[in-house]
């Protein structure tokens with residue numbers, strides 16, 4: 001990972017007063033560049049992300065550059081949510097982002113039990129971009145699997161999903177599970193530093 005790549009992205013976005021970066025937890029620069037480019041090019045209006053931090057700040061800044069769009073970030077850790085909120089405020093981006101403290105609660109999907117974000121505070125029906133960078137993998141097997149089954153009902157008919165860390169075996173299995181269950185979706189794998197799975201949702205109602 002090159003620190004210069006972070007600096008270049010910060011310069012592009014005008015985030016020159018420091019960023020909430022932690023080596024093991026922050027998204028890698030190539031993933032950040034990918035999601036920022038998507039926001040700047042496709043101009044999604046309702047972005048939901050799982051796992052707040054540097055991604056939230058950069059997505060919100062990209063929305064500000066577009067003059068529209070909003071990032072709803074689901075964060076299970078109250079302290080981490082507060083930290084991300086303070087970074088968003090420091091850069092004057094409250095208009096473009098809400099960090100929702102969403103504790104992990106029990107959910108059963110296809111007779112398997114998971115702990116996943118409590119989305120009761122999420123009042124959107126038109127998600128057109130979803131970024132998945134949580135919950136952390138150590139919590140359970142297939143930690144990121146519930147994102148699609150539990151958020152599908154809140155998505156627009158067309159939605160682009162970006163899942164970080166897709167080079168890991170656990171995330172590969174998650175993508176395979178989605179592929180089996182959602183046959184009207186398109187999957188693309190990008191060999192980024194940690195791998196990225198892009199899923200295009202296209203539904204006809």
Ligand SMILES: C[S@@+](CC[C@H](N)C(=O)[O-])C[C@H]1O[C@@H](n2cnc3c(N)ncnc32)[C@H](O)[C@@H]1O
Pocket residue numbers: 022025026027050051052053054055056075076077080133134135136
């Ligand atoms: C991969 S991190 C999310 C990173 C975020 N998208 C970013 O780019 O900065 C997933 C989750 O791990 C947790 N987390 C982040 N930093 C942590 C740390 N230093 N120690 C423990 N948990 C952490 C937070 O709850 C976060 O939502």
